[in-house]
Amino acid sequence: MSAVLIDVWSDFVCPFCYLAEPALDRVAREQADSVQITWRAFELRPDPEPLLDPAGDYLRDIWSESVQPMAAERGMTLRLPPVQPRSRLAHLAAAYARQQGRAAAMHTAIFRAFFERGENIGQVAVLIRLATEIGLDPCQFAEALSAGECLHLALEDEETAHELGISGVPAMVVRRAGDGFERAILVEGAQSYEVIMDAVGRVARGEASLPEPPAE
Numbered sequence: 137m138s139a140v141l142i143d144v145w146s147d148f149v150c151p152f153c154y155l156a157e158p159a160l161d162r163v164a165r166e167q168a169d170s171v172q173i174t175w176r177a178f179e180l181r182p183d184p185e186p187l188l189d190p191a192g193d194y195l196r197d198i199w200s201e202s203v204q205p206m207a208a209e210r211g212m213t214l215r216l217p218p219v220q221p222r223s224r225l226a227h228l229a230a231a232y233a234r235q236q237g238r239a240a241a242m243h244t245a246i247f248r249a250f251f252e253r254g255e256n257i258g259q260v261a262v263l264i265r266l267a268t269e270i271g272l273d274p275c276q277f278a279e280a281l282s283a284g285e286c287l288h289l290a291l292e293d294e295e296t297a298h299e300l301g302i303s304g305v306p307a308m309v310v311r312r313a314g315d316g317f318e319r320a321i322l323v324e325g326a327q328s329y330e331v332i333m334d335a336v337g338r339v340a341r342g343e344a345s346l347p348e349p350p351a352e
Contacts, residue, residue: 139313140171140336145178145297146306148226148257151203151214154247156306156326158210163332164240171336172313175234175243176293177227178305187220195220206326214251221258224290229263231286232277233270241270310335312342 144160146153164173181187188195199216207214226246233242245266249255255262260281267277280286300309300317304324310332311320319342321335 140167140339141311141313142171142173142332142336143176143309143311144173144306145176145293145302145309147178147180148223148230148246148250149217149220150180150305151199151251152206152326153306154214154251155203155206155210155212156308157244157247158212159327159329159332160308161240162329163336167333167336170340173240175230175239176297177231177290178294178297178302178307179223179227180305181222182224183222187222190216190218190220215254217250217254219254219256219258221256223258225260225263225281226257227290227293228281228284228286229267229277231289232280233267233272234289235286236272238270238272242266242272245270308332308335310339312339 142160142163144156146156160173163171195216203214203216230239230242230246233239246257246263249262249266250257257263260278263281264274264278268274296317297307300322302309302322306324306326308323308327309317309320310323311317321339323332323335
């Protein structure tokens with residue numbers, strides 16, 4: 137199989153992005169020789185867009201009707217967090233971890249902190265603790281976060297998502313190594329391992345073409 141790249145746009149406050157993680161982890165584990173996965177930033181509610189009310193009917197309905205049934209089906213434990221923070225700092229933390237070769241560990245740590253323990257992942261202290269737990273130097277991490285060293289990486293991710301017409305997450309763009317995004321397959325939502333691997337196989341065989349983004 138030709139080497140395949142999967143770029144995953146996600147947001148740490150999106151439960152469906154966390155629900156997509158086990159299938160992607162399986163792809164990374166079982167197809168390590170042929171598939172490379174890169175997690176990319178996508179802020180669903182960047183400042184100054186209003187945040188959702190964690191006690192409101194909108195979130196409670198989504199969780200009871202969609203999130204909890206899918207979590208039970210996949211053997212995962214998710215709880216509706218008591219807070220709904222901005223996610224930019226978490227994305228900067230993840231971008232820094234990516235540079236240090238700890239992207240997957242940081243993604244899992246942030247998702248678990250938010251959706252399993254209800255921690256505020258918009259707080260610097262929480263992110264420093266998570267970084268320390270996955271083996272990053274806390275002082276260097278804190279300095280990088282304070283200086284916004286990885287802001288350009290997060291903004292580049294979001295600009296690319298806009299150019300590709302991605303408006304919701306999780307969104308997986310599957311392409312052959314060496315190909316641009318014009319020859320890719322877009323897989324939307326928290327899909328199964330089988331659906332993702334079907335896209336990987338089609339891309340490896342050259343059967344891919346990303347739809348044109350909508351005209352502005």
